Amino acid sequence: MSNPLFDNIEKKTGVNMSDVLKLVNSVQNANFKDEATVRQLIRQVGSIANKPVKKETEDQLVNTIINQSDQVNFNTIAKMLDKKK
DSSP: OOOHHHHHHHHHHOOOHHHHHHHHHHHHTOOTTOHHHHHHHHHHHHHHTTOOOOHHHHHHHHHHHHHHTTTOOHHHHHHHHHHTO
């Protein structure tokens, strides 16, 4: 995939855009009520970003997403991660 925009993002972030696109495809049909699926997605995001997610943080994210998936958005997750700093 040779796209100047993607190439620029990869250079600045170190994140492989093909990995991001694979993640996006897997999220589209994911069952966010299934714990194994949610854990896998959290680990994928951590891997792509080269940021390991602590077990405690993963557990909190899984619990929040599974139990409140209709109310969870990026801001909710970002706030949870910011509290861990």
